[in-house]
Every structure is written in structure tokens, then in C-alpha cells.
Amino acid sequence: MSNSKLLAGRYELIEKIGDGGMAVVYKAKDRLLNRYVAVKILRPEYTRDAQFIESFKKESQAAAGLQHPNIVNVYDVGKEGNIYFIVMELIDGRPLSDIIEEHGPLDYKHVIQVGKQVAAALSLAHKNHIIHRDVKPHNIMITKDGVAKLADFGIAKAISSATIVNKEDGGQVMGSVHYFSPEQARGKYVDEKSDVYSLGIVLYEMLTGKVPFDGDNPVEIALMHINEDIKPPSTVVDNVPPALEKIILKATDKYQNNRYENAEAMYEDLNNVDFLSKKVGDEILLGAAGRKNKPVKIDDANEEKLNAIIDDKGGKKSGKKKGNSSGNSPSGFKKALPWILALIVLLILGAVGGYLLTSKMSDPDKGNIEVPDLKGMTYEEASDELSKIKLNIEKGDDVYSADIEKGKIVSQTPISKTKVKEGTKVKVNISKGKKAGLVPDLIGKKYNESDISSAIGQYGFVLGNVTYEESDKYDEGIIINQTPSAGSSAKSGSSVDIVVSKGKNEKAKVPTLTGLTADDAVQALNQAGFEVGDISYEESSIYGKDYVMWQQYSAGTELKKGTSVSLKISKGVPQVPDQNNPNSDNKPDNGHPTTDQQ
Secondary structure, X not given: OOOOOEEOOOEEXXXXXXXOOOEEEEEEEEOOOOEEEEEEEEOHHHOOOHHHHHHHHHHHHXXXXXXXXXXXXXXXXXXXXXXXXXXXXXXXXXXXXXXHHHHOOOOHHXXXXXXXXXXXHHHHHHHOOOOXXXXXXXXXXXXXXXXXXEOOHHHHHHHHOOOOEEHHHOOEEOOOHHHOOHHHXXXXXXXXXXXXXHHHXXXXXXXXXXXXXXXXXXXXXXXXXXXXXXXXXXXXXOOOOHHHHHHHHHHOOOOHHHOOOOHHHHHHHHHHHHHHHHHHHHHHXXXXXXXXXXXXXXXXXXXXXXXXXXXXXXXXXXXXXXXXXXXXXXXXXXXXXXXXXXXXXXXXXXHHHHHHHHHHHOOOOOOOEEOOOOOOOEHHHHHHHHHHOXXXXXXXXXXXXXXOOOOEEEEEEOOOOOEEOOOOEEEEEEEOOOOOOEOOOOOOOEOXXXXXXXXXXXXXXXXXXXXXXXXXXXXXXXXXXXXXXXXOEOOOOOEXXXXXXXXXXXXXXXXXXXXXXXXXXXXXXXXXXXXXXXXXXXXXXXXXXXXXXXXXXXXXXXXXOOOEEEEEEEOOOOOOOOOOOOOOOOOOOOOOOOOOOO
């Protein structure tokens, strides 16, 4: 197809950016709304089946109603001649399949983050009774900001709702057989749990760098999904958290009833593991990390935490009791009585012990001494300062320093403000003075070009590139990084590059503006913390006069507060002069939007 092709008199195809088994993707420009989009055109072999085309149109239109930050927006579905196409959001990023190929296996934290985002996208789709049926890394785009976006709802559903085995093509299995659920491979009933299975396979591939089943032909792989057990990821690679492995194995269970009920349940468990990893760290979450094909050891307390996240059924306790189902059984109560009494005694002892311990430890540092800051003092001055508060001094190493003059203290152990017992020794390192070519420490200093250039010049260096980055740790205008690093050696006259803080990265989500009046849209932008960018006006047969018909960024997009957001406002119905009365503007009598506009 020529790059100059214009679809529907509106979409100018610029260049091919993707080529898959079912469609070809082009970067295009929407001339009406003056924005770049992705246009996916179905291959001719899928346009000959009327039932398929009808299903494709219905599912694409349904997918267009899904508004979620982790779903690629569908803007339009159309046909020109025998060309069927979908117009979608143009993503500035790469398919997850490329990332796995280049960098796999991926760190488990990355796996969890992507898994959560895709599960969240599927959860919304499932609530709207839409099943994707083709979840795979090729259909997951990762933006430059690390946001995962799931694509191809319309095509996936339409293709899969035909037949999986195409008899006319000699029984070839259509679609992404590496990520098929067993029920898809059999051509049986497909529901939300089929998407859960496919997402589990995607997480497996991210974590291990390979799919669990591979073979010489699609039919062989499909049979593996049906008949063979998946090897646990921990037998393939090291550093797999047991809790994450449990999620993947549950999601990829061959029996639908044993999987998660839906993507939302899977999201909750992934979120719990993510929360736990941040709280307890890798050491506890991974257990005996790095020991391939060996059981992971976890202490009893943390094993209980992990098991609480996901039980063998996948997250929710059944609540059923073993044995006698009656909770009021006298014999059961008698058996439990000794344990109940023991528990009461323990609680009482614990309360008393806790009170005594708390009263004793209400100020754990009581009686301890705070170590003063000795930096810049001479050894004698520091010794006198410490002796006054009953601490001792110990001489450490003589070191070069670009900042502290010779004979004065460069650093100390313990550091200042540490609470220590009386008589503790504080070890100090003494400056040997400047060393030619020793780079000074600039991090934490306020950036002023003349002051910093002068300070660097004293050490024989010149100020190099100055760049700016957002920082949650440093205030605006503070130096947050430097190259070469402080204390390293460099040739006299060489440059020192610095990074200066732009302040905190405060972000907000862009509100939905399309369909609002211009005044309401401006108010919504200001309330969300954004600025109003360029405003242009165009005629529209869809949107009434003074209504927003386009916004620069999709609703839900996270941007830094203060970012400008441009809008396009409708001028109303295109004016068609009356052939009999050239002076007529042909407006509706009441001046209000017509039914079609609304």
C-alpha cells in the first residue's frame, strides 16, 4: 500500500510501523483532528468472511468504549472498499515482546509491575463483558515512562470467536498458540479465566525469558497446553519469589475452575506481593535466593505472611471447617478449652510484660550520648569536645580531601547525631590536604554558575554541562549529581558535569475534557493543576458549538502539574450556503445543536 494513501478521506498513512499475522499497522495523521494515530488494517484473507467481519466490528466498537490508562484507546473503526481498519492511540514505546527478547529474564519486580497493569486493564474489560482472548507480549506496549498498555481487543475477540483450527488451511492453529489456554486449544468455551491463563504465561516468559511450551508446529504446542504440566519458574531461573511463583502456577492451571475467578482477583494477589516486597525486602521475600532447583527457606513468621497472601485456592479462604460442621459442639468446646485458657494466660502475661517493657523502653536512648559533628575540627579540638561529654577519640587514617584543609577532620565513625553509650570511641580521619586532580564534592550545594565555576576552578577544573532533572529528595536549584564523582582523580583542566534539581515531580491525571463546554474544560484543567494550552476552533457535525471535540492528552494520562494541554473547540455544523439564497448561513432555526451533533 502506498504511503500517501488516504483512508476515509481523513487518515493519511505515513509509514508502516508494524506487521503481524492478522494485520498491518501504519503511523498516520488524522487530518480532521490534526493528531498522529496508529491505523491497523486487516489482512485481505480475514476480510472474506462476513461473519468474522461482523464480529470484528462489534467487538472493536465495544473496545472503543473502554477508557483505562493501561488500554490502548480505540478512536475509530471503519471500512473503505475492501479495506477494514481500526484507528488507535499511537503509543510512544515498544512491545513487551521486544523487551523480553533483549533483556529477559526480567527482574521479578518489573514482572509484578507489568502484571498488575495488564491485570487492571483486563479487569475493566471483564467487567464490561469483553474477553481479550489474545493476551501476549506482542499485544502489550510499554511506553517510555514504563506504562503497560494492552491492545487489540477487537481483533483478538473476532479472530478467536471464529474457529481456532482452520480446516481449509490443513488444520493450522490460528492466533498466538504459545499463550493459548487449554480450552482455547480445544476450541471449547472461553471466559475471563482464559485471559488469566494467557497473562500467567506472559508473566512466566518475563520471569524466565522463555515460554513454558515450545515445539516444531502449532498443533504440537497446543497439545502441550492441554496435556503437559508447566515447570515451576524457580526450576528454570534463580531469584523467583515463592509467592509470585504461586500466582503464576495458579493462573496457568489447566483446569479453569482452579484458576483465579477473574483478572481482578489476580491483580489483588500481585498487589499483595508487591506490597510485601517493599516492606520486607528481597532477602525475606526470595528466601534462599540464587540457589537454583533448591527449596526456598523462609522463617516461620514470614512464611505465615506469605501464605496469608495466597492460599492453595488462590487468595480467598473457603471458610469451611473440617470434621463436625456444628460450631456449638460441646465435645469440640471441651477439646478446645485448654487451648483457650492457655491463650488467655498468654495474653495477660503479654499485656503485663508489654507494659513493663514499654515503660522501660519508652525512651530507648535515655542515658545515651549524642555524637557531635567533628568535621572541620582539628584532632585536639575534637578530643576536647568529646571529653566534655565523656566520649573518647581514636585517630583513623590520613586521607586526601578536596574540601577540608590539611590537619582537620574529614569524616568520623559513628557519624554525628548517633546515640552511643558513655566511653564510646569516635574514630576520625584527618585531611592530608588537596591532591592535584582530586574532584571536589558538589552534591547538595546550591547551584549558581559563577560560584560553582569559581569553586571548581580552585581545584584546577572547569564547569562542564549543566542539566536539570526532577528530584523528590533535593529542592529546586540544588546539585544532585556530578561527573566525575567527588573524590575521584581527573586531569587538571578537565570539565565537571553537574545535574541540578528541578524540584519534586508532582504529577496528576488529565481529566476527561472531550464533550465538555469550553468553560467547563478550562475549569477542569485548572482544578487538576494543568495549564490551558493552544485553543483552536473547527467545524464539526458531531459536536455542538463551543463543546470540546479533542484534547491533546488522553484522559487518565499522568503528566507533571503545570503542563499545558491544548484543546479543539467545535464551531458547530459546517455551514453550507443555500443555493437559492447565497446570503443564507443555513443555521438551524433555534440555534441549538442538532440531534446529530449531540
